Every structure is written in C-alpha cells, then in structure tokens.
Amino acid sequence: MTxxxxxxxxxxxxxxxxxxxxxxxxxxxxxxAFGQPNGLxxxxxxYPNIILGVLACLTVLxxxxxxxxxxxxxxxxxxxxxxxxxxxxxxxxxxYAIDVFFGMRVLISMAFKVIFCIILIETCWSFNxxxxxxxxxxxxxxxxxxxxxMLVIAIALFHIQPMGTFGTESVFDxxxxxxxLLSYGLLGTVRTMVDFGGILVPRGQAMFIEPGWFATFLELxxxxxxxxxxxxxxxxxxxxxxxxxxxxxxxLFTFSSAGWLxxxxxxxxxxxxxxxxxxxxxxGHVLRLVLFGVALLILALLIKPSLLAAVYNExxxxxxxxxxxxxxxxxxxxxxxxxxxxFLQRPFFGWGISQMRIITNGIGSNNSFATVAxxxxxxxxxxxxxxxxxxxxxxxxxxxxxxxxxxxxxxxxAGAMVGGMLATLVHSFFVDSNWLFPYWIMVSLLxxxxxxxxxxxxxxxxxxxxxxx
Numbered sequence: 389m390t391x392x393x394x395x396x397x398x399x400x401x402x403x404x405x406x407x408x409x410x411x412x413x414x415x416x417x418x419x420x421a422f423g424q425p426n427g428l429x430x431x432x433x434x435y436p437n438i439i440l441g442v443l444a445c446l447t448v449l450x451x452x453x454x455x456x457x458x459x460x461x462x463x464x465x466x467x468x469x470x471x472x473x474x475x476x477x478x479x480x481x482x483x484y485a486i487d488v489f490f491g492m493r494v495l496i497s498m499a500f501k502v503i504f505c506i507i508l509i510e511t512c513w514s515f516n517x518x519x520x521x522x523x524x525x526x527x528x529x530x531x532x533x534x535x536x537x538m539l540v541i542a543i544a545l546f547h548i549q550p551m552g553t554f555g556t557e558s559v560f561d562x563x564x565x566x567x568x569l570l571s572y573g574l575l576g577t578v579r580t581m582v583d584f585g586g587i588l589v590p591r592g593q594a595m596f597i598e599p600g601w602f603a604t605f606l607e608l609x610x611x612x613x614x615x616x617x618x619x620x621x622x623x624x625x626x627x628x629x630x631x632x633x634x635x636x637x638x639x640l641f642t643f644s645s646a647g648w649l650x651x652x653x654x655x656x657x658x659x660x661x662x663x664x665x666x667x668x669x670x671x672g673h674v675l676r677l678v679l680f681g682v683a684l685l686i687l688a689l690l691i692k693p694s695l696l697a698a699v700y701n702e703x704x705x706x707x708x709x710x711x712x713x714x715x716x717x718x719x720x721x722x723x724x725x726x727x728x729x730x731f732l733q734r735p736f737f738g739w740g741i742s743q744m745r746i747i748t749n750g751i752g753s754n755n756s757f758a759t760v761a762x763x764x765x766x767x768x769x770x771x772x773x774x775x776x777x778x779x780x781x782x783x784x785x786x787x788x789x790x791x792x793x794x795x796x797x798x799x800x801x802a803g804a805m806v807g808g809m810l811a812t813l814v815h816s817f818f819v820d821s822n823w824l825f826p827y828w829i830m831v832s833l834l835x836x837x838x839x840x841x842x843x844x845x846x847x848x849x850x851x852x853x854x855x856x857x
Contacts, residue, residue, distance in 0.1 A: 406453060408449075409449055409450060409453050409511060410511060410517070410520070412445075412446050412449055413446065413450075413507065413508070413511050413521075414520075414521075414524050415442075416442055416443060416446045416504070416507075417521075417524055417525070417528070417829075418524070418528060419438070419439055419442050420439060420443075420504065420825045420829075421528045421532075421605075421825075422435070422595075423435070423436065423439045423825060424436065424597070425596050425597050425598070425601035425604075425605075425824065426594075426595050426596050426597075426601075426605075427554075427567075427569065427576075427577050427595045427596060427597045428595060430554050430567065430569070430571075430597075436497075439500075440496070440497075440500060443500050443503065443504060446507060447503055447507060450507050450510055450511060454510060466774075466778040466781065467775065467778040467779065467782070467835075470771045470772075470774035470775045470778065471502060471775055473771050474764075474768065474771040474772060474775065475495070475498075475499065475502075477737075477764055477767060477768055477771065478491075478495050478498075478741040478764065478768075479495070481737065481738065481739075481740040481741045481763070481764060481768075482495070482740060482741065484737075484739075484740055485739070485740025485741065485742075485743050486739070486740065486743055486746055486747065487743065487746045490742060490743075490746055491740055491741045491742045491743060491746075494741065494742035495741050495742065497823070498823045501823055501824070501825055501827070501828040502828060504825065504828060504829070504832075505828040505829070505831050505832040506832075508521065508829065508832035508833075508836065509832050509835050509836055509839070512836045512840075514840070515619060515840055518615075518619065518833075518836055518837070518840065519616060519619040519620070521833075521836075522612045522613070522615045522616035522619065522833070523616050525608065525609055525612040525613070525616075525829070526609060526612055526613035526616045526628060526631050527631070528609060529605070529606060529608070529609020529610065529612065529613060529631065529635050530609075530613070530630075530631040530634050530635060532594040532595070532596075532602070532605070532606075532609075532638070533594075533606070533631075533634040533635045533637070533638035534634060535574075535575065535576050535594045535595065536576060536592035536593065536594040536602065536638045536641065536642075537592065537634070537637060537638055537641065538575055539572055539575040539576045539578070539590060539592070539594075540589060540590055540592050540641050542572070542575060543572075543578070543581075543588065543589070543590050544587055544588065544589045544590075548572065548575075550570035550571055550572055550578070551571050551572060551573050552570075552571040553569065553570055553571060554567040554568075554569040554571060554577070555567065555568065567579075567597055569597065576593065576594045576595045576596075577593060577594075577595055577596070577597070578590040578591070578593070579591065579593060579597075579598050579599065580599070582643060589641070591641065591642055591643050592638050592641035592642050593642065594638075599642040599643060599644050600642070600644050600646065600647065600818075600819055601819075601821075602638075602642055602644075603639055603642045603644035603646070603647025603815075604647070604812075604815055604819065604821050604824065604826055605826050606635050606638060606639045606642070606647065606651075607647065607650060607651055607654070607808065607811045607812055607815060607826070607830075608808065608812065608826040608829055608830050609635055610632060610635045610636065610639070610651060610654075610808070611654060611658075611804050611805065611807055611808025611811065611830075612804075612808065612833065613628055613631045613632045613635060614628075614632060614658065614804040614807075614808075615801055615804035615805055615808075615833070615837075616628050616631075617629060617632065618797060618800035618801045618804060619797070619801065636651075639651060646815055646818040646819070647815070649814070650810075650811040650812075650814045650815045651811055653807075653810055653811060653814060654807035654808055654810050654811035655807060656807075657803065657806055657807040657810050658803035658804060658806075658807040659803075660803075661787050661790065661799060661802055661803035661806060661807070662796075662799055662800055662803045664791055664799070723748075723751050723752060723753050723754055724753050724754065724755055724758055726748055726751060726753070727744065727753035727755070727758040727759060727761070727762040728758065728761075728762075730744075730747065730762045731758075731761045731762045731765070734765060735765055735766055736765045736766055736767060737764065737765040737767055737768070738761070738762055738763045738764040738765035738768060739762060739763055740763060740764075741763050741764065742763065743763055744759055744762055744763055752820050753820070754818060754819050754820060755816075755817055755818070755820070756772075756816040756817065756820055756821070756822040757769065757772070757773075757817070759820050760772045776813065779809065779813070779831060779834070780813075782834055782835060782838055783806045783809055783810070783834065785838055786802045786805060786806055786834065786837055786838045786841065787802055787803075787806055789802070789838065789841040789842060789845060790802030790803075790841060792845065793841065793844065793845060798841060798844070801837060802837060802841065805833050805834050805837045806834070808830050808833070808834075809830055809831070809833075809834045812826070812827055812830045
C-alpha cells in the first residue's frame with residue numbers, strides 16, 4: 389500500500405470532550421461489541437437490557453456535556469431527515485402490526501443504534517479523538533480474532549469437546565430461533581464444522597451466533613484497524629498491521645463467501661482512492677494479490693488435494709448446489725421470494741416494522757431492501773433508499789475532500805473509511821445487517837472523517853489567506 393506519512397492538521401481541539409465522557413464512550417463501545425449478534429446474551433439473559441441501560445446513561449452524559457459547552461454538530465441533514473421520517477413511519481406501522489410488543493422492542497433497539505452513531509460523531513472533534521476511537525475498535529476486533537483462531541486450533545489439533553449447547557430459544561419472547569450452537573466457554577461458540585480430509589475445522593465465529601455475523605463485525609474492525617494504522621506515525625504501525633493480519637486470518641476461517649467478497653471490494657476501493665487516477669497501478673496491486681492467491685491454492689493442492697475440495701464444498705457447493713434438500717443459496721432465494729410475495733400483498737405501507745420474522749415464524753429475507761419493502765412498503769423503501777443515498781453521497785464527498793487536500797495520510801484515511809462503508813453496505817444485501825451496531829458505527833466513522841476533512845480544508849484555506857496578507 390502507498391506510504392501515508394504526511395500528517396493531517398489536528399483540528400477542532402477546542403471542542404474536544406471531557407476525559408470522563410471519552411472514557412464512558414470507550415466502555416460503552418466495548419459493551420456494545422458484546423451485544424447481539426455476539427452470543428454473550430445467551431450466557432447472560434439480561435445483557436441486552438444492560439446495553440440499553442448503559443447507552444441511556446451515556447446519552448444523558450453526552451447531552452449534558454453538550455448543553456453545558458454549547459457544542460452541537462448534528463450530522464448532515466440529508467441523512468437525518470429521512471431517518472426521522474423512517475422512524476416516524478415505523479411508529480405509525482405499529483398501529484397495524486401483528487405483534488406490537490415485538491415491533492416496539494426491536495424499534496427501540498434500532499433507535500439506540502442511531503443514537504450511538506450520533507454520540508460517536510458528537511464526541512470525536514479531532515483526528516486524535518478519531519485515532520483513539522479507531523484504536524479501541526481495532527483492539528476489540530483483534531481480541532475476537534484471537535479468540536476465534538484459538539478455538540479453531542483447539543478443535544482441529546487438540547480435539548477439545550464442547551461444554552454445552554444452545555438450542556431453540558425465544559427472541560423478545562416472540563420468535564423462536566434455533567441457535568444450534570456448541571459452547572466452548574471462553575473460547576467461544578461453534579455452529580458448523582468443515583471436514584478437511586478427516587480433520588474437523590470449525591467455521592470461526594468467536595462468540596457470535598454464526599460465522600456470517602462474525603464476518604460482518606470483522607468488516608468494521610478490519611477497516612477501522614486500517615484507519616488506525618494510517619493515523620499512526622510511520623515507525624509505530626507494527627501493532628496495527630498485526631491486528632489487521634489477525635482479523636484477515638479470522639475472516640478466512642469464517643468461510644463466509646459474502647464476507648470475503650465485500651472485504652475484497654472494500655480493499656479494492658481503498659487502493660483506488662489511494663492511487664486516485666493511477667488506476668493501472670491499483671489494478672497492478674489487485675493482480676498481484678490474485679496471483680498470490682492462485683499460488684497459495686496451487687501450493688495447497690500439491691500438499692493436500694482434499695483441502696481445496698473441502699473449501700470448495702463449504703463455500704460453494706453447500707451454498708449453490710447439493711444433491712439433496714435445499715442448499716444455503718436456495719433457502720436464501722426462497723426467503724427473499726417470501727418477502728416479495730408479502731410486499732405485493734401490502735405494497736404501500738407494508739405489514740409493520742419488524743414483522744417479517746413474526747409472520748414467517750423466524751424466517752428473514754437476508755436482504756435489507758426486501759425486508760424494508762415487506763415491513764414498511766414502498767413508502768418505507770423510498771425513505772430507506774434516501775438514507776442509503778445520503779451515505780453514498782458522503783462517501784463521494786469524503787474521497788473528493790481527500791484528493792483535494794493532496795495529503796497522503798488524508799487519502800489513506802478516506803480510503804479506509806469509504807472502503808469499510810462500501811463493504812458494510814454491500815453485505816447488507818446478503819444479510820439484514822442494516823440495524824446492527826457495526827453498521828451504524830461504520831456510518832459514524834465515515835461522518836466523523838468527512839467533518840474533520842472539511843475542517844482541515846477550512847483551516848488550510850485560512851492559513852493560505854493569512855500568509856498572503
């Protein structure tokens with residue numbers, strides 16, 4: 389990757405929040421990281437309520453801090469107007485929802501994701517603040533990666549046995565969900581195994597309820613780690629680089645084809661942003677990566693031919709074609725078709741927020757647009773599309789500001805945040821990840837970055853003007 393050594397001016401220092409607020413923010417971020425789809429709530433039933441309580445306290449703390457200091461910077465209105473309208477429609481939809489209680493509980497949970505996004509934006513007023521936040525996220529991702537890899541090694545090499553299981557349990561006392569998990573205590577959980585020529589290797593998922601959700605979380609932490617690396621001085625990047633390597637290795641062992649795809653797209657976006665108009669050089673990076681991957685595949689084939697067969701079976705055959713029953717992809721297509729059929733029955737305002745799994749007895753569409761269309765109809769889909777459009781516009785603005793600054797460090801940071809946001813958006817087309825904490829944490833990182841780049845540009849213009857007078 390292109391070296392990014394030129395520093396970015398550290399702006400907005402006069403608006404930096406207090407130490408107490410920042411400490412409470414980091415504690416809340418750690419607590420959030422252990423929330424659903426992390427499986428800690430399976431061990432501690434009251435954990436979701438603990439998260440809501442902690443976030444409520446943090447919201448009050450940040451609100452009081454902002455009122456006293458008279459420092460508010462609500463993010464761009466083109467994002468929050470459609471969000472407010474979306475939640476307004478969701479509240480109205482509870483009037484005709486089949487299960488009002490379940491819809492209300494999920495809607496409150498959704499609202500706290502957005503509130504936490506605003507809190508993150510309101511507590512990061514300098515590049516130092518952003519660097520500390522990225523470091524915290526990177527450390528969390530590295531911790532989960534180590535946990536996942538330790539469990540893979542423990543099962544594959546030492547054949548340790550599970551301590552217990554998690555079967556069918558209710559979600560908000562309404563929907564029964566079969567977690568089908570083996571518990572290995574502090575080492576995490578396992579949902580499925582892959583047979584590599586007689587050696588059983590678990591699909592890595594740390595403590596998350598399935599490998600796909602772990603891959604979704606890693607998308608956030610990998611690109612946050614990259615952003616943290618960019619903001620570090622040149623001689624102090626080894627720790628961040630090691631964290632990225634651990635998380636990429638953990639992502640590999642999730643055997644999540646969607647995760648592999650979107651992270652690849654994200655890295656491609658990073659290279660394009662950094663190289664700007666030198667697209668041929670960016671393509672060269674991609675080709676070298678592809679050739680390196682092909683070389684590894686050939687080496688693996690020569691050493692153990694059954695290894696590639698097992699990987700192919702897990703990430704392709706089981707998803708796209710099996711000689712009996714329904715493959716993973718067929719189940720996803722059927723679920724998507726169910727969502728479309730329900731949408732056509734109520735095309736304007738849908739069935740009510742969070743009613744998809746109630747009506748289908750636990751089946752989700754695995755697509756954010758299909759879910760919104762089914763639950764809130766074409767009106768809700770329009771509002772949701774405006775939210776996505778606002779995010780995409782901000783991604784474009786972030787890249788333009790970085791290119792205009794001509795500072796390599798700014799370009800590297802913009803590439804990391806935009807690449808991470810692209811991966812997060814695309815993955816929401818494969819799973820309903822649009823109302824999870826990792827999604828909205830990534831949104832907050834994007835908006836923090838664009839605000840800091842705008843301020844840096846303003847400060848640079850002031851400096852040029854002052855020097856010319």
